[in-house]
Amino acid sequence: MPKLDRRGFLTGSAAVAAGTGLATALPTAAPARAATAPTVAPGPEITPGDARYPSLQTGINRRYVARPEHVKMVRSTRDAEDALRAALAGRKRISVRSGGHCLADFTCNPEVEILLDFSEMTDVGYDTGRRAFYVEPGAHLMAVYEALYKGWGVTLPGGVCHSVGAGGHICGGGYGMLSRDFGLVVDHLYAVEVVTANKGGKVRTVVATREHDDPHRELWWAHTGGGGGNFGLITRYWFRTPGTDGAAPTAQLPTPPAHLHASAINLPWSQLNEKNFLRLMKNYGAWHEHHSAPDSPGRHLSTLFNANARKYGALTHYAQSSSRAILDGYLAALLKGTGLTPRAVDRPSGELAAMPNLLTPRKLPWLDAVRMVGSPNPVWANPLARVGLKSAYYRRNFTDHQLRSAYRHLSRADNPDTAMVLLSFGGAINSYGEGDTAAAQRDSVFKVLYQTIWSGAEDDRKSMTWLRGMYRDIYAETGGVPATGGVNDGCYINYPDTDLADLEINTSGVPWHELFYKGNYERLRAVKRAYDPGNIFRHTLSVQP
The missing domain is CATH 3.30.465.10 (Uridine Diphospho-n-acetylenolpyruvylglucosamine Reductase; domain 3)
Known part of the structure; x- marks a missing residue:
């Protein structure tokens, strides 16, 4: 061949x-x-x-x-x-x-x-x-x-x-x-x-x-x-x-598009309070909820939004679109009613590099934009990095309870370094049905990654206790996890969270496989029985035969 x-x-x-x-x-x-x-x-x-x-x-x-x-x-x-x-x-x-x-x-x-x-x-x-x-x-x-x-x-x-x-x-x-x-x-x-x-x-x-x-x-x-x-x-x-x-x-x-229009802004914590934090996040959720159909022109825009803890000093927002008009309209909708004045991204934030020249959107060749976003890696850059990770899909906008809980945790001065990362979803993703692929979350509009990074084993308990507490509080309305079928729709398996399989931590009654795979789990089990009946390939969250 x-x-x-x-x-x-x-x-x-x-x-x-x-x-x-x-x-x-x-x-x-x-x-x-x-x-x-x-x-x-x-x-x-x-x-x-x-x-x-x-x-x-x-x-x-x-x-x-x-x-x-x-x-x-x-x-x-x-x-x-x-x-x-x-x-x-x-x-x-x-x-x-x-x-x-x-x-x-x-x-x-x-x-x-x-x-x-x-x-x-x-x-x-x-x-x-x-x-x-x-x-x-x-x-x-x-x-x-x-x-x-x-x-x-x-x-x-x-x-x-x-x-x-x-x-x-x-x-x-x-x-x-x-x-x-x-x-x-x-x-x-x-x-x-x-x-x-x-x-x-x-x-x-x-x-x-x-x-x-x-x-x-x-x-x-x-x-x-x-x-x-x-x-x-x-x-x-x-x-x-x-x-x-x-x-x-x-x-x-x-x-891919030949060019992208890219924007990078910092929203300083010095300008934030609970009221405009909620407005900002509600604006984000509302825009995605209303522009995430498979045929929506808004599908041509995507974001990576690091809602960093107060300790970092600012929330960092990156957006790109093949259409400048769509990008401008989105940014206006995001900031509407918040009273926030964006500043340049003058230092790295998570997987976003310093982008001081993108305070005003700039037009970039597609491959240049790809190389720019994701170029820093805060974990690989630290050979001692220890990481805690959790996730949630959103089918609809945040609830007030979720945002008040998030604000309370992110704004605390003793937050160890926990961030809430918002990522655009929907659009063409939602043109498939739940069972068409094993990836079941096909009507979500954005997803959220919760992460904290530290460097010493002596801080394991403190850091994970903080992350678990934040996650449990945000999703208290659904048992401490982003249960499927309502505002949320479970979790992403590539952001693996073994806490969800620990019944002492996940007391929601929602099994881990429902959160990751929804109704596709039994079909995955059938494949497992056919191709790995001896359960040779297994780990903490593996499909069970």
Whole structure:
């Protein structure tokens, strides 16, 4: 199966076998088979005596550390198969990592005996046999955007954090600043290659596609939002937007806008009180509630709004749109009645860089805007960073109780560094039904991420107690969690929150899987029973067979 790599040159089937284990085009319904001989040398097994080992024991969140017998660097599908066979033969507990951005203990925890690391599988290109773009699991999102745009002028509507690995980002649903325009990343997923193991421990590699006659279609569906570490080892994704089967490659994925109009403003805490804080947040929620239909012109605008604690000094708001008129109208609606005077963003705020030149909106080439947003990473920049994380989808505007609670916590001088991050949702995302993909939240208009970051284990209890208390208070009207079906609609699995599976913390009566997967959980369990009946791939929030 010849392919075009990220530089656009035609390469032979040997190189394809190195990346996917596919040497010839296969019928859609057939499982992919590894090549008869590997063309890429197997990756090393890095043991505790190796100088590299300490850097591989943990991911982005230093609260969670693994002490595996070895970290296996996986370099091909055949390598993944062999590594899984060896682990099963030795009855070893495994975990899986692509980019290392999982903020829970899915990958790094004391039970792990072998950690399978896919960060060296980073290829991105076009597969002429499957007529789809492929992405390997270790590719960082920025590398994916650069390769697709420079090579073909297309993109995927993925996240803003540059160093997130594709492996976990995609199978959790995947969204970003272009999702209101083009949907979730998984709305463009055509196929996924997965190394699986049956109850007897037999390892096989399956390619599951969205074709309706594919016997593995349910496995494809499970990877459209069912979360990572559940069904097998993902070694490749393929993408082609539905309805573009016969089109040229340059028309098979979304074409981003040539330019974006971007705005970045700080709203100082010195100007805030409870009344105008509520008005500001209500303005945000109202605009999104009224401009989030799939056909709304407002879908061409997205935001990243860091409602930082008073300790930071300001709330930081970023917005971008392909239309200056839409952006100007939105900013006016956001600030209406607040009496706030925006100031320049003169220092980094979370994943937003200092943007002092964007106090007045500026027109930027799309790729420049992508590189700018997400360029700082407050966690990677701190090798001691410990993180707490929670989330909520919003179907409608905030309630007064939620905002008064948020203001009370954010405005306190002893807030350790907890922020409430608001992110645009809706638009094209909401053109799908709840069961069309495993990503079930398809009528939300924005989502909120709650996070706190600290550096020492001695502050673990204090920081998590603060975050848990804030979250519980904000959602007190629905039992302390953002229950589904009302104002809120649960949580995002790529912002994993293991508290929700702890009945001593989550006393709401709403099970964790309802919050993340809603009515899709039983279907995910059926896929689990079919492809991982031995529950080999498991973690704190994994789908249970």
